[in-house]
Amino acid sequence: MDRNSAIGLTLIAGLLLAYFYWFAPKPQEAPKVPAATEQRMAATDSSAVVVKGEPEASDSILTATYGDLSAAMKGTDATTTVETGDLRIEFANRGGIIRALELKKFKTYDQKPLLLVQPLSTAFNLSTQYQGREVDLYTLYYQPTQKKEGDTTVLTFTATLSNGASLAHVYKIPDAGHEIQYQVVSKGFDKLLGTDQLTFRWADAIRPLEKDLADTRKNTTVTYNSREEGFDELSAASTGTENEKLATALNWVAIKRKFFLSSIIAKEIPFAGGEVQTAFSAADSSLVKQANIQLTIPKKALADGKASFKFYFGPNDYQVIGKVTENFAENVYLGWRPVYWINKFVIFPVFHFLTLHIGNYGLIIIILVILLKLVLFPLSYRSYLSMAKMKVLKPELDEIKERVGEDMAKVQQEQMKLYGQVGVNPISGCVPVLLQMPILFAMFYLFPASIELRQQPFLWAEDLSTYDSVIQLGFAIPFGVGSHISLFTVIMTLSTLIYTWQNNQMSSVQGPMKSMSYVMPVIFFFFLNSFSAGLTFYYFVSNLVTFAQQAIIKRFVDEDKIRAIMEENKKKNAANGGTGKKSKFMSKLEDAMKAGEEARRKADEEKKKKKS
Template structure:
């Protein structure tokens, strides 16, 4: 700002102040104020209230038509408590106001209870006013209306061991709109129906729009891990199960132009879903990442179309499932609902479904400590896989006996790797050794290794189950807390179980390398891989890394036992006998080795011809 502008602005400010000081209107003295003649009607509070009420009633009648008498009232909350849930209903809208799971807590409440030995008595809430909003939109007598904004008359009754809660809005002509909830004494399913009578002509929209907005709150220790498991899943009768991209940080949307069977707001260990008996007519689902806001996991929005004709036919039946994402529990809910628990791709899925899960759940009925369950599970699987482990170790022992001859071949032929490979194959053929026989048992065990990778992070049974220093086996143990954050997914902690797993894997690798003939980069890579897995698994379930650690320990013991039955001198004698038999033409030739040798010869011949062609061109 230059000097002239500053002087000008100062003068303007002074003039304005002078004006308001000298020329502002002064309040009149009481004796000089004009008298106001007030009639009794103008001053009567009752009359004023009547005028306000009349104006309000007129506005409500214009907005809600015949339903205007239900557009205002007093909210009344009724609570139903079962073995597993506590549900609060509101007569305003006839909706679920709050739903608590009695046997689950958030990580924060669980941690406080353990730290201070004072139960918080705070149940985990999947529906609450601070996170959930419901709307049921339609047109009534040509006007847009939210049927969940009305005040209904509530009634309760018993039907067997279930509680029935009914919310009704009944007009003077006998027409009504009714919401009915049936809550069983046990479980997490709630039956819900919408019915109407005499409102066919007044409800003018073809479909009612059910909307469920959920501001998903953090429930677990690891917010980032929770976010990559949080999404909306759904089932289309024509296409089956699918879900929005859970790992995306963008807004994900899917619109449905055809029937929808169910949708679920899916978190790592919990589901909030609505299922239609006769399908929804269509809809749209959306998830939005909150960015840097750590008070919210994600924003989820469900919009589903309910055909009006279904209400006219009598009732439109639905079912809420709001509870744990437990494979054992959700299998009875509806078609393909168990796919909300991801157990991996085939054949890993089959191994988890038909082998690991049944054994795991059988152990939970016998043993209460989940750390001990994991140890027993490892031992059982190692016993089943013992024959494969024996064959693998025996193959490595044979390679160890042949190692001096293999080293001699490498030294003799130097950098000619083709010649080295040919001579090595001749050696294997002569002594009757298949070099990949040790890999086959390992490959056969890989699906089980991956099955565990999917099993433990998805098992709600491990949630908030402590073992040793780990306070919760479903997430990482953070006994070693760092004052800084390590990149590549490690985080601001060191998981002690992951560290022990990595050290034991390095020791196991070193032992195997003493038996193996592998040299060079491949040998170095075998040591690098466990370190890479440390970075990958440091923030994974403590139950998973504890399983891998115990698996390594049992493998050490298993190899020590096998070593007592595998004598290197006997193996050497056996290989020499095979060499003599093959030299005499009495040995049994391996089809695999023969094919491999033929392939090597063909490769060498092709290489020789290419070299000759190159020389002729010169």
């Protein structure tokens, strides 16, 4: 590792350390969430989220209060279950709503059924004005009918009023997949409403599904897509209450867990606006976050037969969700540009291709490392060659420091002169390292976001999507380490230290800068100890392959030959009376150094004049 590479990597590590230390969200007081009220969503703790219906009343009181609607105010609770290859859905005849929904092909971390909707945690509300009163249409009693259309189950819940008007909730559930078509159908019912809109509310007390609660909270939020502004989301890293009022038309809103999505999507007429909120109490480990969604449905959509929607309850899988609706794939964060482009068009397609043909994800990671190292081999070769050149020049560079003394500007000028004489570009070793950095960061985003790694074991790791905890501590170490030690992170750190030591044998860097190169791997241990085991395993394998690459390259890099070429260049340039041909960059760098030295000299002269 030459001086420029060491400086570049030190700056990167410093920026990362500063970001995590200074800009991480500060803990806030536990949020106060409004208590549950009639026909309203809320949750104050880990207890059930409920939407209270109307109290029991006699038929005469109901008729006097609600008129024609009273016929649907009383009934007997019952459920209807529909089971497909991917979903098990339980519907309630009171409300005609989804009461429970299980993803059959997934389990929680402790191997229990994975429910995205459950009675004690999820509540739906569809409010409107009827005869001057706010009524929740999901508290009415509906009559269910079920039929089959090809490979789709059609389930209809109908409430008929005494005046002949009716309201129906129609669900179309295919035999496979995670999408559920949903339509609210009115036959004269819309004419009885005293407002021009309906309000859809969805409250979800999100329960833990994964091993790492802290990481789950950092990846749980509400996302949405505006027709005017596109994809956006509430801050997932917030430690308090996040709330956003949305005045623009919305295509969809989703409750995003780390690996799963629950979403409602407008098919024909968008939602007219709404409000989204997330909140959680850090002290309540039984709850990830509380998510509240409120959306406005125009009454015109109901009147025109266009109150059509679809639900998506399924994995947050990049290969799947891109086909659901516009911008839905944004729910998988693949990094900032250009890292996003590298992940989307290079890394992710290769990774997905390997998952289709290989069942062992540890082996997939090893193959991915080897493929990327082969592609990047020319850059690795140039970087190693640059380090070899700097190693050959080290005695002369040290001689310049001893001869010139403490005048660093003069030292740099003499070193640049030497580089020109022997035909060496000191930046050439830094450029290949910088070009490989986007790949490094692409993996940093890819593995934690890949549901393919979820609950996939390898060696001692039981789940490559989260950390492997071989040692549990009785206390928490700050700076992201947590209350455990990850073995993959430990061996990754040790291999990086060995790699650093190996490079330092070829480096001209001395003093504090050389010591700093050993500090950086330790810093990254703190950052990565609670990250995906798949990620740290990838970095470890990458180090091993790099060792092998350098051993192979070393066989083809003859330092004596490099020294002879440098001496020949020096003689040619001396005979020509110059310092050799310079690149535009080197010329500009020398000019900048001369200008800086001239400015410093003038400043010293001004100081002397003032003193005299």
